[in-house]
Amino acid sequence: MACHWGGRAVVPARVVRNWDLEPRPVCQAALQQLRITAHRPIINLEKINPRLFSLVQELGLVKRLRTELIGMKKYLTVCRKATEDHVLWKHVDAPHLIDSLDMYSLQDLVDTNSGELPFKLHSLVEIFSNHIKVDCEICKGRAHICVICLCNEVVYPFDTTGHTCSNCNSVMHKVCYNRKNQCPKCLRIKSRMEEEQNNNQKENEEGTD
Ligand SMILES: [Zn+2]
Ligand SMILES: [Zn+2]
Ligand SMILES: [Zn+2]
Known part of the structure; x- marks a missing residue:
């Protein structure tokens, strides 16, 4: 061979x-x-x-x-x-x-x-x-302000110290996110939707009176 x-x-x-x-x-x-x-x-x-x-x-x-x-x-x-x-x-x-x-x-x-x-x-x-x-x-100019603490220390999505919300793409400091454990923008949207739902429910109930 x-x-x-x-x-x-x-x-x-x-x-x-x-x-x-x-x-x-x-x-x-x-x-x-x-x-x-x-x-x-x-x-x-x-x-x-x-x-x-x-x-x-x-x-x-x-x-x-x-x-x-x-x-x-x-x-x-x-x-x-x-x-x-x-x-x-x-x-x-x-x-x-x-x-x-x-x-x-x-x-x-x-x-x-x-x-x-x-x-x-x-x-x-x-x-x-x-x-x-x-x-x-x-x-x-395209740096982000952290949506949680809103402080002067800007954050970039690629930073190892940054966190990007997988749902709405908001950018925040990782430490801020770990402390809050939720994205403020998503939280606002969620509570607004719940409020609307409640209002609708109320209107429906009043309608049947
Ligand atoms: Zn550039
Ligand atoms: Zn922050
Ligand atoms: Zn979000």
């Missing part, structure tokens, strides 16, 4: 199953295939083995940073100044990292393990956040 030439490679199945990144002997054809596909975002880790995100600290960190970056991307794509300065794409060499949250290439996983990817994403967060929170008047 002329198949094995002593080539070694990280085996995707072992990585996603056990976070085993030890290079193993693979046959020439497999090695070729792995070289071709290593940079393609074809691994949906969230679907195949979501447990890994809590078991592997670096992987959890990468997920958190990607979540933040995707939230910031929403600001940058609608900002005229960011578009002019190419803030978004100038620094990103693997667009899939900020296009979706779930897809990984084998190389991403190898670089997560080595610490290279978390490092890279961290500097991206810094660049993006500098534009949005410091340099750009347009983006700064």
Whole structure:
């Protein structure tokens, strides 16, 4: 058999199953295939083995940073100044990292393990956040006032200290939300609806008298 030439490679199945990144002997054809596909975002880790995100600290960190970056991307794509300065794409060499949250290439996983990817994403967060929170008047103007405390300390939906209501999209500080445990806007809507219902009921009752 002329198949094995002593080539070694990280085996995707072992990585996603056990976070085993030890290079193993693979046959020439497999090695070729792995070289071709290593940079393609074809691994949906969230679907195949979501447990890994809590078991592997670096992987959890990468997920958190990607979540933040995707939230910031929403600001940058609608900002005229960011578009002019190419803030978004100038620094990103693997667009899939900020296009979706779930897809990984084998190389991403190898670089997560080595610490290279978390490092890279961290500097991206810094660049993006500098534009949005410091340099750009347009983006700064789109910061939110917390709907609970209404204080001067603005909050952005992508902030790890922020919370966005899943129902009405209101933005608030996470600490404020944790204290109140409900969204004031949703609460107002709910009580208004109840009031209307009560009024209707009353009218109906008066009508039957
Ligand atoms: Zn901007
Ligand atoms: Zn607040
Ligand atoms: Zn709400």
